[in-house]
Amino acid sequence: MTEPLRPRAIGTSLARLDGRAKVTGTAIYAFEQPLERATYLHPVQATIARGRVTAVDTATAEALDGVVAVLTHVNAPRLASTDDAELAVLQSDEVAFRGQFVGAVIADTPEVARHAASLMGVSYDEQPYDVQLRADRDDLYAPEVVNPSFPTDTDDGDVDAALESAALTVDQTYSTAMQHNNPMEPHTTVAIWNDDGLTLYDSTQGVHAVRTTVAPVFGLDPERVRVIAPHVGGGFGSKGMPHAHVVLAGLAAQVTSGRPVKLALTRQQMFSLVGYRTPTIQRVRLGADSDGHLAAIAHDVVEQTSKIKEFAEQTAVSTRTMYASPNRRTSHRLAALDVPVPSWMRAPGECPGMFGPEVAMDELAVACGIDPIELRVRNEPATDPESGLPYSSRNLVGCLREGARRFGWDRRDPTPAARRDGGWLVGTGVASSTYPAYRQPGSVANIRSGPDGRFTVRIGAADIGTGTWTTLTQIAADALDVPVEAVDLQIGDSALPMATVAGGSSGISNWGSTIVGVARAFRDKYGPDPADGSETEGETPDNPASERFAMHAFGAQFAEVRVHADTGEIRVPRQLGVFAVGRIINPRTARSQFIGGMTMGLSMALHEHSVMDPSSGHVVNHDFAEYHIATNADVGDIDAVWLDEHDPHLNPMGSKGIGEIGIVGAAAAIANAAYHATGTRVRDLPITADRFLP
Amino acid sequence: MQAQITLSVDGEQRSLTIDTRTTLLDALRERLGVTSPKKGCDHGQCGACTVLLDGRRANTCLALAVAHDGARITTAAGLEDGDNLHPLQQAFIDHDGFQCGYCTPGQICSAVGMLDEFEAGHPSHVTQDPTGPQQLDDDEIRERMSGNLCRCGAYANIVAAIRAVAP
Ligand code: FES
Numbered sequence: 109m110t111e112p113l114r115p116r117a118i119g120t121s122l123a124r125l126d127g128r129a130k131v132t133g134t135a136i137y138a139f140e141q142p143l144e145r146a147t148y149l150h151p152v153q154a155t156i157a158r159g160r161v162t163a164v165d166t167a168t169a170e171a172l173d174g175v176v177a178v179l180t181h182v183n184a185p186r187l188a189s190t191d192d193a194e195l196a197v198l199q200s201d202e203v204a205f206r207g208q209f210v211g212a213v214i215a216d217t218p219e220v221a222r223h224a225a226s227l228m229g230v231s232y233d234e235q236p237y238d239v240q241l242r243a244d245r246d247d248l249y250a251p252e253v254v255n256p257s258f259p260t261d262t263d264d265g266d267v268d269a270a271l272e273s274a275a276l277t278v279d280q281t282y283s284t285a286m287q288h289n290n291p292m293e294p295h296t297t298v299a300i301w302n303d304d305g306l307t308l309y310d311s312t313q314g315v316h317a318v319r320t321t322v323a324p325v326f327g328l329d330p331e332r333v334r335v336i337a338p339h340v341g342g343g344f345g346s347k348g349m350p351h352a353h354v355v356l357a358g359l360a361a362q363v364t365s366g367r368p369v370k371l372a373l374t375r376q377q378m379f380s381l382v383g384y385r386t387p388t389i390q391r392v393r394l395g396a397d398s399d400g401h402l403a404a405i406a407h408d409v410v411e412q413t414s415k416i417k418e419f420a421e422q423t424a425v426s427t428r429t430m431y432a433s434p435n436r437r438t439s440h441r442l443a444a445l446d447v448p449v450p451s452w453m454r455a456p457g458e459c460p461g462m463f464g465p466e467v468a469m470d471e472l473a474v475a476c477g478i479d480p481i482e483l484r485v486r487n488e489p490a491t492d493p494e495s496g497l498p499y500s501s502r503n504l505v506g507c508l509r510e511g512a513r514r515f516g517w518d519r520r521d522p523t524p525a526a527r528r529d530g531g532w533l534v535g536t537g538v539a540s541s542t543y544p545a546y547r548q549p550g551s552v553a554n555i556r557s558g559p560d561g562r563f564t565v566r567i568g569a570a571d572i573g574t575g576t577w578t579t580l581t582q583i584a585a586d587a588l589d590v591p592v593e594a595v596d597l598q599i600g601d602s603a604l605p606m607a608t609v610a611g612g613s614s615g616i617s618n619w620g621s622t623i624v625g626v627a628r629a630f631r632d633k634y635g636p637d638p639a640d641g642s643e644t645e646g647e648t649p650d651n652p653a654s655e656r657f658a659m660h661a662f663g664a665q666f667a668e669v670r671v672h673a674d675t676g677e678i679r680v681p682r683q684l685g686v687f688a689v690g691r692i693i694n695p696r697t698a699r700s701q702f703i704g705g706m707t708m709g710l711s712m713a714l715h716e717h718s719v720m721d722p723s724s725g726h727v728v729n730h731d732f733a734e735y736h737i738a739t740n741a742d743v744g745d746i747d748a749v750w751l752d753e754h755d756p757h758l759n760p761m762g763s764k765g766i767g768e769i770g771i772v773g774a775a776a777a778i779a780n781a782a783y784h785a786t787g788t789r790v791r792d793l794p795i796t797a798d799r800f801l802p
Numbered sequence: 803m804q805a806q807i808t809l810s811v812d813g814e815q816r817s818l819t820i821d822t823r824t825t826l827l828d829a830l831r832e833r834l835g836v837t838s839p840k841k842g843c844d845h846g847q848c849g850a851c852t853v854l855l856d857g858r859r860a861n862t863c864l865a866l867a868v869a870h871d872g873a874r875i876t877t878a879a880g881l882e883d884g885d886n887l888h889p890l891q892q893a894f895i896d897h898d899g900f901q902c903g904y905c906t907p908g909q910i911c912s913a914v915g916m917l918d919e920f921e922a923g924h925p926s927h928v929t930q931d932p933t934g935p936q937q938l939d940d941d942e943i944r945e946r947m948s949g950n951l952c953r954c955g956a957y958a959n960i961v962a963a964i965r966a967v968a969p
Pocket residue numbers: 840841842843844845846847848849850851852861862863864
């Protein structure tokens with residue numbers, strides 16, 4: 109048990125400290141740094157899915173007034189390391205996926221850069237390619253591990269025998285679509301290469317992660333790479349690691365004699381260059397007795413990766429720990445395709461991986477004639493089925509019960525397709541949520557006292573909209589036992605002490621624990637009245653409890669769905685999420701995280717589908733006109749609440765991460781509600797109108 | 803081709819010579835250093851670049867600067883009254899109507915323009931009786947604000963913020 113922090117500022121709804129800057133638009137994002145003599149980069153992308161570049165005609169582009177330089181694989185500066193194939197930009201003539209960088213123009217203005225890029229004539233030797241994910245491919249393979257380091261397959265007990273003898277079984281295949289993160293701020297890098305080394309104003313979830321990754325690529329000491337990102341316009345995983353454009357900007361900055369190079373990918377370019385959520389095909393088999401007690405769970409996943417770099421989404425991992433069943437089997441198989449590298453997207457693993465099983469649980473509830481909440485309660489494990497460890501806290505049942513009470517679940521008639529309101533069929537559904545309470549070592553914080561009882565707290569953390577500026581200030585204030593006004597927080601710069609990436613819903617846990625540890629050391633050393641300039645620096649303390657407990661957040665998602673009987677139009681007038689996530693640092697920003705995740709879950713359920721065209725290897729719907737994300741009018745009455753959960757084993761704040769759990773289970777709750785409304789079981793996302801038409 | 807234009811931006815007269823291909827958004831952001839309007843798509847599909855253009859909300863990425871010589875532009879940075887935030891800006895803070903903040907200046911300009919449109923009696927797609935008395939209920943706000951995407955999913959709080967300020 110870690111010594112808990114006495115909560116004064118934490119737990120209060122402090123308004124965002126960056127609020128004024130955000131509502132006036134004066135917060136500075138990567139592309140907006142005021143810089144003298146900047147140049148603009150416009151990339152040229154491959155128009156074939158696989159092959160070689162045989163020639164690039166650069167003459168017309170180079171002759172344009174205002175063009176500073178043109179880059180191709182022939183003349184681009186050489187990189188020191190090409191180990192990471194995604195980052196080996198313009199180092200060879202090979203094309204591994206459609207949309208890959210094959211050139212770039214750097215010019216005095218964005219208009220000239222764009223025009224010149226359109227004049228680059230690229231010739232190819234096109235080769236056969238393969239971009240189609242199917243479960244019946246004969247070349248599927250088992251990766252060594254799935255992300256970040258989970259076993260690829262697990263097999264406990266005798267699943268086949270248990271399925272054979274089970275009174276009731278569900279055996280269905282579910283699929284989730286390829287989706288693109290699409291943060292509202294495009295992926296953006298401004299690069300400056302001069303005698304000091306490389307400076308990057310980058311739109312990133314982790315300044316140190318960028319520095320650590322790109323320094324060896326350019327053959328620079330990490331100290332000679334500076335990455336700055338005070339404000340980031342969303343990321344949802346796609347800005348968790350640097351993608352090829354960061355390297356392209358760094359290459360370009362080497363040929364502009366010190367002039368800054370500004371690169372903002374267009375929305376269209378982002379569909380081939382900054383990662384995406386792999387599509388998944390999930391076969392789920394459940395076996396249960398007639399009371400709904402699970403005897404077997406099998407979750408077999410097929411998903412894609414790229415040929416140039418493996419990305420193995422941990423889709424079935426949540427199934428290993430979710431419900432009590434003596435016999436459990438999970439597996440992951442990958443198809444390596446001529447496609448861009450998949451990457452993290454909000455709750456990678458859990459988000460797609462809870463769709464199949466949570467719809468399957470609804471199907472099992474129908475098969476048993478048991479309420480779907482009751483079915484989940486009956487399969488609540490006493491300890492983590494996977495590790496055998498006790499949970500540090502597990503309040504799934506509490507979330508389901510509280511949600512049922514708030515949502516009016518007791519009035520629900522389980523009969524499908526039995527409620528009509530005008531032309532609309534109405535139904536409600538539920539699903540569980542979960543997300544691991546990750547904690548990583550390796551962050552460092554520095555605390556220094558100033559005059560007048562003020563403190564500067566420095567850590568290279570990130571605020572991608574999550575509220576870090578505000579919540580870390582609250583934590584630091586409590587840790588130092590001072591009011592929040594006395595804390596000057598500095599984040600978003602690799603010149604600050606090392607911080608882990610804002611990912612895996614672990615940021616506040618990692619950074620907060622570090623700050624609390626350093627603050628305690630500071631007070632131990634300097635007491636209540638430190639002299640001006642007193643300073644302490646330290647690393648994330650260990651948490652021995654993580655060996656002894658399984659640590660996860662849980663939640664329950666409820667949705668009301670209306671499907672129009674004639675047109676199949678589907679609407680979601682109500683969503684409720686109830687979460688058990690330890691202590692909430694800031695209720696105002698926490699609620700935004702939850703409903704933001706649930707809104708993205710609604711978007712996943714109804715809209716999002718990157719359409720890979722097998723005849724071109726191209727995501728054809730590559731903009732907001734064609735790739736739909738939820739708009740204001742799509743969202744109805746949405747709310748998130750939480751249980752008062754006390755878990756002393758997590759960290760001094762007693763908090764679990766909350767950035768991702770909101771999306772987990774949201775789409776399943778909607779699919780289950782759509783079934784209840786219509787009697788039509790949709791097992792493939794997104795749930796579009798045509799699924800309900802005869 | 804180059805052209806000379808003058809814009810009034812947040813009350814300040816700014817003259818500049820531009821490439822005639824320059825969008826109003828790039829003129830503001832890249833030439834005048836006015837970065838309150840954001841670029842989310844450059845195709846009129848997200849609303850991040852919304853400003854008040856001669857008093858009406860407009861996507862500046864869809865406007866060529868040369869076509870707006872003499873225009874009066876108000877960005878979210880120009881909505882403040884001295885040190886006081888515009889009531890909508892304060893409401894966005896109070897209701898946490900944003901997370902990453904990238905869509906936010908556009909949302910706020912759009913909301914200001916939307917409330918004026920409503921006052922002027924413009925109906926929307928969800929208005930039941932376009933000629934009768936109108937009520938700016940949540941469905942009206944949602945519909946009228948749907949040109950402004952928010953990937954952080956702050957819509958519910960945006961509606962609450964606007965409702966708090968709406969007449
Ligand atoms: S940037 Fe103008 S609408 Fe998206």
